[in-house]
Amino acid sequence: MTTTNAPTDRFTVQVTSVRQVADAVLEVTFGHPARQSLPPWHPGAHIEIQLPSGLSRQYSLCGDASDEASYTIAVLREEHGRGGSRELHRIVCAGSQFDVRAPRNDFTLVEADSYLFVGGGIGITPLIPMINEVQKRGSQWSLVYGGRTRTSMAYHDRLQALGKQVDIWIESERGYPDLTSIQAAARPGTMVYACGPGAMIDAVAREFPHHPHLGGLHFERFAASGPIDTSGGAFEVELRRTGVTFAVGEGGSILQEVHKVLPDHPFSCEEGYCGECETRVLDGQPDHRDNYLTADEQDTGDTMMICVSRCQGTRLVLDL
Numbered sequence: 001m002t003t004t005n006a007p008t009d010r011f012t013v014q015v016t017s018v019r020q021v022a023d024a025v026l027e028v029t030f031g032h033p034a035r036q037s038l039p040p041w042h043p044g045a046h047i048e049i050q051l052p053s054g055l056s057r058q059y060s061l062c063g064d065a066s067d068e069a070s071y072t073i074a075v076l077r078e079e080h081g082r083g084g085s086r087e088l089h090r091i092v093c094a095g096s097q098f099d100v101r102a103p104r105n106d107f108t109l110v111e112a113d114s115y116l117f118v119g120g121g122i123g124i125t126p127l128i129p130m131i132n133e134v135q136k137r138g139s140q141w142s143l144v145y146g147g148r149t150r151t152s153m154a155y156h157d158r159l160q161a162l163g164k165q166v167d168i169w170i171e172s173e174r175g176y177p178d179l180t181s182i183q184a185a186a187r188p189g190t191m192v193y194a195c196g197p198g199a200m201i202d203a204v205a206r207e208f209p210h211h212p213h214l215g216g217l218h219f220e221r222f223a224a225s226g227p228i229d230t231s232g233g234a235f236e237v238e239l240r241r242t243g244v245t246f247a248v249g250e251g252g253s254i255l256q257e258v259h260k261v262l263p264d265h266p267f268s269c270e271e272g273y274c275g276e277c278e279t280r281v282l283d284g285q286p287d288h289r290d291n292y293l294t295a296d297e298q299d300t301g302d303t304m305m306i307c308v309s310r311c312q313g314t315r316l317v318l319d320l
Contacts, residue, residue, distance in 0.1 A: 010050070013038070015096045018072065023075040023155040028092055029063065030100070037068040041089065043129035044107035044220075048268060048276075049073060050099040051090065056112075057084035058268050059160070061103060061194075062155075065133070065159055071103075076122040076156050090135035097314050099138040104274045107220040109133060112191040114140040114215075116183070118204055120196025123222060124154060125143050127195055131162075133234060141165060144177050146200065151193050179207045185258075195222070198291070210318035221273040228271055228308055234310040239320040240282055254306035254316075262320060272308035279306050 007167055013030035021027045032038055032307045043065055046058045063072030071216035077089045100168040109130050117127045134141045143162075146169040147153035159166050169177045182205075183192065192214055195205045202217050208217045230251045238245045239252055239261060255277055258265050272290030280303050288298040297303070306318070 002065045010099050011039075011102050013071065013100050015092060015094050015098075017094060018092055020158070021074055023152045024089075024150070025074055026077075026092065026156045027062075027072060027074045027154075028088075029072045030098070033097065034070070037240075038071060039102045040068065041065055041071075041103035042105055043109045043133045044108075044126050045072070045103040045124070046116055047107040049088070050101075051084060051087050053087055055082075055084045055087065056268055057088070058274055059199040060107075060117070061065055062125040062128045065129050071100075073123065074125050076154075094142055107193075107195070109193070110218070111214070112139065112189065112215055114187045114190040116186045116190050116192045116214075117141065117143040117144065118177070118179075118182075118194040118196070119145045120198070120200040121152070122154060123194075123196030123200070123220075124159070125195075126220060127193060128155065129160075130160075130193060140190075142186075143167065144182055145170060146171065146196070146212040148172065148175050177205055180210075183207055183211045183214060185236050186211070186214060191215045192217045193258075194219040194304065196221070230308075232287065232310045235313065237311075238314045239315055239316070248310070253308065254263065254310070254318075258306060258320065260272050265320070267307055270307045272305045275305070277305055277307045278303050280319035282317040282319050285312040286310070286316065287312045313320060 012033060014026060016031045017029045019027050041061055045058045048056050048058045050056050059073035059075060061071055061075055063070060071253045074083050075088055078085045107126055115134050119127045143166045145159060148171045150156060150170050160168055194201055198221060201221055234247055234249045236245060236247055242260050242261060248254055248257055255267055266276050268274045272293055275292045281301055286301050287310040288304060288305040289308045290307055
Protein backbone atom coordinates (compact mmCIF):
# COMPACT_ATOMS: atom_id res chain seq x y z
CA MET A 1 0.00 0.00 0.00
CA THR A 2 1.15 3.54 -0.69
CA THR A 3 1.00 5.83 2.32
CA THR A 4 0.78 9.59 2.03
CA ASN A 5 2.34 11.26 5.04
CA ALA A 6 0.03 13.58 6.94
CA PRO A 7 0.27 15.71 10.05
CA THR A 8 0.24 13.70 13.25
CA ASP A 9 -0.95 16.52 15.52
CA ARG A 10 -4.18 16.11 17.40
CA PHE A 11 -6.88 18.72 17.83
CA THR A 12 -10.47 19.03 18.98
CA VAL A 13 -13.52 18.97 16.73
CA GLN A 14 -17.17 19.56 17.57
CA VAL A 15 -20.14 17.64 16.21
CA THR A 16 -22.33 19.89 14.06
CA SER A 17 -24.87 17.31 12.90
CA VAL A 18 -25.86 13.67 13.30
CA ARG A 19 -28.27 11.80 11.06
CA GLN A 20 -29.12 8.20 10.27
CA VAL A 21 -28.24 7.23 6.69
CA ALA A 22 -28.97 3.48 6.83
CA ASP A 23 -29.87 0.75 9.29
CA ALA A 24 -27.39 1.08 12.18
CA VAL A 25 -25.37 3.74 10.31
CA LEU A 26 -24.97 7.28 11.63
CA GLU A 27 -23.49 10.09 9.58
CA VAL A 28 -21.54 12.45 11.84
CA THR A 29 -20.27 15.84 10.70
CA PHE A 30 -17.62 17.74 12.65
CA GLY A 31 -16.41 21.32 12.57
CA HIS A 32 -13.78 23.31 14.42
CA PRO A 33 -15.12 24.61 17.76
CA ALA A 34 -13.85 28.10 16.88
CA ARG A 35 -15.11 27.81 13.29
CA GLN A 36 -11.58 27.76 11.92
CA SER A 37 -10.55 25.83 8.83
CA LEU A 38 -9.70 22.18 9.37
CA PRO A 39 -6.54 20.51 8.01
CA PRO A 40 -6.99 19.55 4.33
CA TRP A 41 -7.50 16.00 3.11
CA HIS A 42 -7.76 14.03 -0.11
CA PRO A 43 -10.06 11.17 -1.16
CA GLY A 44 -9.24 7.96 0.68
CA ALA A 45 -8.21 9.71 3.90
CA HIS A 46 -9.39 8.86 7.40
CA ILE A 47 -9.35 10.50 10.80
CA GLU A 48 -8.63 8.82 14.12
CA ILE A 49 -11.09 9.66 16.89
CA GLN A 50 -10.27 9.39 20.58
CA LEU A 51 -13.33 8.16 22.47
CA PRO A 52 -14.04 8.95 26.15
CA SER A 53 -13.34 5.33 27.09
CA GLY A 54 -9.78 5.67 25.79
CA LEU A 55 -10.44 3.68 22.62
CA SER A 56 -9.15 5.15 19.35
CA ARG A 57 -10.93 4.36 16.11
CA GLN A 58 -10.30 5.28 12.49
CA TYR A 59 -13.13 6.34 10.20
CA SER A 60 -12.97 7.20 6.50
CA LEU A 61 -13.89 10.72 5.50
CA CYS A 62 -16.86 10.61 3.16
CA GLY A 63 -17.77 14.26 2.70
CA ASP A 64 -16.58 16.94 0.30
CA ALA A 65 -12.78 17.17 0.28
CA SER A 66 -12.99 20.81 -0.85
CA ASP A 67 -14.99 21.77 2.26
CA GLU A 68 -12.41 23.20 4.66
CA ALA A 69 -14.98 23.74 7.42
CA SER A 70 -16.11 20.18 8.10
CA TYR A 71 -15.26 16.49 8.25
CA THR A 72 -17.96 13.86 7.67
CA ILE A 73 -17.84 10.19 8.59
CA ALA A 74 -20.43 7.39 8.56
CA VAL A 75 -20.26 4.84 11.37
CA LEU A 76 -21.81 1.38 11.32
CA ARG A 77 -22.82 0.15 14.77
CA GLU A 78 -21.15 -3.25 15.04
CA GLU A 79 -22.83 -5.29 17.75
CA HIS A 80 -20.03 -7.87 17.80
CA GLY A 81 -17.12 -5.48 17.30
CA ARG A 82 -14.64 -4.28 19.90
CA GLY A 83 -16.90 -1.55 21.26
CA GLY A 84 -15.80 1.64 19.50
CA SER A 85 -18.77 1.98 17.17
CA ARG A 86 -21.24 1.14 19.93
CA GLU A 87 -19.73 3.79 22.17
CA LEU A 88 -19.82 6.43 19.44
CA HIS A 89 -23.44 5.64 18.57
CA ARG A 90 -24.40 5.85 22.23
CA ILE A 91 -22.80 9.20 23.05
CA VAL A 92 -22.59 11.26 19.86
CA CYS A 93 -24.82 14.32 19.58
CA ALA A 94 -24.65 17.83 18.18
CA GLY A 95 -22.27 19.91 20.27
CA SER A 96 -20.21 17.02 21.65
CA GLN A 97 -16.45 17.32 21.22
CA PHE A 98 -13.76 14.77 20.38
CA ASP A 99 -10.01 14.81 20.03
CA VAL A 100 -8.95 13.62 16.59
CA ARG A 101 -5.74 13.02 14.72
CA ALA A 102 -5.33 14.99 11.50
CA PRO A 103 -6.31 13.16 8.30
CA ARG A 104 -3.99 10.44 7.07
CA ASN A 105 -4.24 8.71 3.71
CA ASP A 106 -3.24 5.08 3.22
CA PHE A 107 -5.70 4.63 0.32
CA THR A 108 -4.65 7.27 -2.18
CA LEU A 109 -6.39 7.85 -5.50
CA VAL A 110 -3.84 7.54 -8.31
CA GLU A 111 -4.15 9.12 -11.74
CA ALA A 112 -5.89 6.97 -14.35
CA ASP A 113 -8.19 7.32 -17.34
CA SER A 114 -10.66 4.76 -15.99
CA TYR A 115 -11.69 3.48 -12.56
CA LEU A 116 -13.72 0.58 -11.21
CA PHE A 117 -14.91 1.07 -7.64
CA VAL A 118 -16.15 -1.94 -5.68
CA GLY A 119 -17.79 -1.17 -2.35
CA GLY A 120 -19.39 -3.48 0.18
CA GLY A 121 -21.50 -2.29 3.10
CA ILE A 122 -19.93 0.54 5.08
CA GLY A 123 -16.88 0.16 2.83
CA ILE A 124 -18.61 2.56 0.46
CA THR A 125 -17.50 5.54 2.56
CA PRO A 126 -13.95 6.16 1.24
CA LEU A 127 -15.12 5.55 -2.32
CA ILE A 128 -17.64 8.41 -2.32
CA PRO A 129 -15.03 11.22 -2.29
CA MET A 130 -13.06 9.29 -4.92
CA ILE A 131 -16.10 9.20 -7.20
CA ASN A 132 -16.62 12.93 -6.65
CA GLU A 133 -12.99 13.56 -7.61
CA VAL A 134 -12.93 11.44 -10.78
CA GLN A 135 -16.17 13.07 -11.90
CA LYS A 136 -14.46 16.46 -11.60
CA ARG A 137 -11.50 15.16 -13.61
CA GLY A 138 -13.75 13.82 -16.35
CA SER A 139 -12.38 10.28 -16.01
CA GLN A 140 -14.35 7.18 -16.91
CA TRP A 141 -15.63 5.33 -13.86
CA SER A 142 -18.11 2.77 -12.62
CA LEU A 143 -19.23 1.62 -9.19
CA VAL A 144 -20.36 -1.79 -7.99
CA TYR A 145 -22.00 -1.40 -4.58
CA GLY A 146 -23.15 -4.45 -2.64
CA GLY A 147 -25.08 -4.85 0.59
CA ARG A 148 -27.38 -7.22 2.44
CA THR A 149 -30.57 -5.19 2.05
CA ARG A 150 -31.55 -1.88 0.52
CA THR A 151 -32.08 -0.23 3.92
CA SER A 152 -28.66 -1.37 5.19
CA MET A 153 -26.78 0.43 2.41
CA ALA A 154 -25.60 3.92 3.32
CA TYR A 155 -26.14 6.55 0.61
CA HIS A 156 -27.96 4.03 -1.60
CA ASP A 157 -30.39 6.51 -3.15
CA ARG A 158 -27.77 9.22 -3.62
CA LEU A 159 -25.43 6.86 -5.47
CA GLN A 160 -28.14 5.23 -7.56
CA ALA A 161 -29.14 8.69 -8.77
CA LEU A 162 -25.73 9.03 -10.45
CA GLY A 163 -26.99 6.85 -13.28
CA LYS A 164 -25.97 3.77 -15.21
CA GLN A 165 -22.37 3.92 -14.01
CA VAL A 166 -23.62 2.64 -10.65
CA ASP A 167 -24.53 -1.04 -10.33
CA ILE A 168 -26.32 -1.80 -7.06
CA TRP A 169 -26.17 -5.41 -5.87
CA ILE A 170 -28.63 -6.08 -3.06
CA GLU A 171 -27.90 -9.54 -1.70
CA SER A 172 -31.52 -10.25 -0.80
CA GLU A 173 -32.57 -9.46 -4.39
CA ARG A 174 -29.60 -10.25 -6.69
CA GLY A 175 -27.12 -12.24 -4.66
CA TYR A 176 -23.42 -11.42 -4.80
CA PRO A 177 -21.74 -9.35 -7.55
CA ASP A 178 -20.30 -11.32 -10.46
CA LEU A 179 -16.72 -10.16 -9.99
CA THR A 180 -15.44 -12.21 -12.91
CA SER A 181 -17.68 -10.54 -15.47
CA ILE A 182 -17.34 -7.13 -13.84
CA GLN A 183 -13.54 -7.09 -13.98
CA ALA A 184 -13.46 -8.69 -17.42
CA ALA A 185 -15.69 -5.93 -18.80
CA ALA A 186 -13.54 -3.07 -17.48
CA ARG A 187 -11.55 -0.99 -19.95
CA PRO A 188 -7.81 -1.67 -20.40
CA GLY A 189 -5.76 0.18 -17.82
CA THR A 190 -8.65 0.53 -15.38
CA MET A 191 -7.64 1.07 -11.76
CA VAL A 192 -9.68 -1.04 -9.36
CA TYR A 193 -10.46 0.36 -5.91
CA ALA A 194 -12.18 -1.92 -3.41
CA CYS A 195 -13.30 -1.45 0.17
CA GLY A 196 -15.60 -3.59 2.27
CA PRO A 197 -15.83 -6.87 4.16
CA GLY A 198 -12.79 -9.11 4.16
CA ALA A 199 -14.51 -11.81 2.10
CA MET A 200 -15.34 -9.29 -0.62
CA ILE A 201 -11.79 -7.91 -0.70
CA ASP A 202 -10.39 -11.44 -0.87
CA ALA A 203 -12.73 -12.26 -3.77
CA VAL A 204 -11.70 -9.16 -5.73
CA ALA A 205 -8.01 -9.88 -5.09
CA ARG A 206 -8.32 -13.53 -6.17
CA GLU A 207 -10.03 -12.56 -9.40
CA PHE A 208 -7.81 -9.59 -10.30
CA PRO A 209 -4.75 -11.58 -11.59
CA HIS A 210 -6.97 -13.25 -14.19
CA HIS A 211 -7.49 -9.88 -15.91
CA PRO A 212 -4.05 -8.59 -16.98
CA HIS A 213 -5.63 -5.76 -18.96
CA LEU A 214 -6.47 -3.96 -15.70
CA GLY A 215 -4.13 -1.21 -14.51
CA GLY A 216 -3.87 -1.98 -10.81
CA LEU A 217 -5.68 -2.97 -7.63
CA HIS A 218 -5.96 -0.85 -4.49
CA PHE A 219 -7.96 -1.90 -1.47
CA GLU A 220 -8.66 -0.99 2.13
CA ARG A 221 -9.95 -3.34 4.81
CA PHE A 222 -12.16 -2.50 7.76
CA ALA A 223 -11.48 -5.83 9.45
CA ALA A 224 -8.96 -8.66 9.36
CA SER A 225 -9.58 -11.35 6.75
CA GLY A 226 -9.47 -14.14 9.34
CA PRO A 227 -8.40 -15.11 12.85
CA ILE A 228 -5.08 -13.68 13.97
CA ASP A 229 -2.27 -16.24 13.95
CA THR A 230 -0.23 -15.79 17.14
CA SER A 231 1.72 -19.04 16.85
CA GLY A 232 5.51 -19.15 16.80
CA GLY A 233 8.43 -19.29 19.16
CA ALA A 234 10.04 -16.53 21.18
CA PHE A 235 12.41 -14.02 19.58
CA GLU A 236 14.36 -10.90 20.48
CA VAL A 237 13.64 -7.35 19.34
CA GLU A 238 16.04 -4.42 19.50
CA LEU A 239 14.69 -0.88 19.31
CA ARG A 240 17.73 0.78 17.75
CA ARG A 241 17.03 4.46 18.45
CA THR A 242 15.64 3.81 21.93
CA GLY A 243 18.47 1.47 22.90
CA VAL A 244 16.17 -1.15 24.39
CA THR A 245 16.11 -4.90 23.70
CA PHE A 246 13.31 -7.22 24.83
CA ALA A 247 11.94 -10.70 24.23
CA VAL A 248 8.61 -11.47 22.60
CA GLY A 249 7.23 -14.74 23.87
CA GLU A 250 5.04 -17.30 22.17
CA GLY A 251 1.58 -15.81 21.70
CA GLY A 252 2.80 -12.29 22.52
CA SER A 253 3.04 -9.33 20.17
CA ILE A 254 5.81 -6.88 19.39
CA LEU A 255 3.36 -4.01 19.82
CA GLN A 256 2.53 -5.02 23.38
CA GLU A 257 6.21 -4.98 24.31
CA VAL A 258 6.90 -1.75 22.43
CA HIS A 259 4.15 -0.01 24.39
CA LYS A 260 5.92 -0.84 27.64
CA VAL A 261 8.81 1.29 26.39
CA LEU A 262 7.06 3.70 24.00
CA PRO A 263 3.46 3.99 25.22
CA ASP A 264 2.60 6.61 22.59
CA HIS A 265 3.64 4.52 19.59
CA PRO A 266 0.68 4.71 17.17
CA PHE A 267 -1.69 1.80 16.67
CA SER A 268 -5.37 1.25 16.00
CA CYS A 269 -6.81 -2.03 14.68
CA GLU A 270 -4.42 -4.49 16.41
CA GLU A 271 -5.38 -6.96 13.67
CA GLY A 272 -2.94 -6.09 10.89
CA TYR A 273 -5.17 -4.32 8.41
CA CYS A 274 -5.08 -0.57 9.11
CA GLY A 275 -1.36 0.23 8.68
CA GLU A 276 -1.19 2.52 11.70
CA CYS A 277 1.63 0.61 13.47
CA GLU A 278 3.80 0.14 10.36
CA THR A 279 7.43 0.15 11.50
CA ARG A 280 10.71 0.15 9.56
CA VAL A 281 12.86 -2.97 9.88
CA LEU A 282 16.63 -2.42 10.06
CA ASP A 283 17.73 -6.04 10.42
CA GLY A 284 16.16 -9.48 10.58
CA GLN A 285 13.42 -11.16 8.58
CA PRO A 286 9.81 -10.38 9.49
CA ASP A 287 7.15 -13.08 9.51
CA HIS A 288 4.36 -11.05 7.91
CA ARG A 289 0.84 -11.83 9.10
CA ASP A 290 -0.91 -8.61 8.11
CA ASN A 291 -3.53 -7.80 5.48
CA TYR A 292 -2.09 -4.37 4.73
CA LEU A 293 1.22 -4.70 2.88
CA THR A 294 1.24 -5.97 -0.69
CA ALA A 295 2.98 -9.27 -1.44
CA ASP A 296 5.92 -7.37 -2.96
CA GLU A 297 6.21 -5.14 0.10
CA GLN A 298 6.18 -8.18 2.36
CA ASP A 299 8.88 -9.86 0.27
CA THR A 300 11.06 -6.76 0.52
CA GLY A 301 10.75 -6.80 4.30
CA ASP A 302 11.51 -3.10 4.77
CA THR A 303 8.55 -2.53 7.09
CA MET A 304 6.17 -4.63 9.17
CA MET A 305 2.94 -4.37 11.15
CA ILE A 306 4.13 -4.95 14.69
CA CYS A 307 0.64 -5.64 16.05
CA VAL A 308 0.46 -9.09 14.40
CA SER A 309 3.68 -9.90 12.53
CA ARG A 310 6.52 -11.81 14.13
CA CYS A 311 10.09 -12.89 13.29
CA GLN A 312 11.19 -15.73 11.02
CA GLY A 313 14.46 -16.02 12.89
CA THR A 314 15.52 -15.18 16.41
CA ARG A 315 16.11 -11.41 16.24
CA LEU A 316 14.67 -8.24 14.71
CA VAL A 317 16.05 -4.71 14.80
CA LEU A 318 13.43 -1.98 14.44
CA ASP A 319 13.81 1.72 13.70
CA LEU A 320 12.28 2.85 16.99
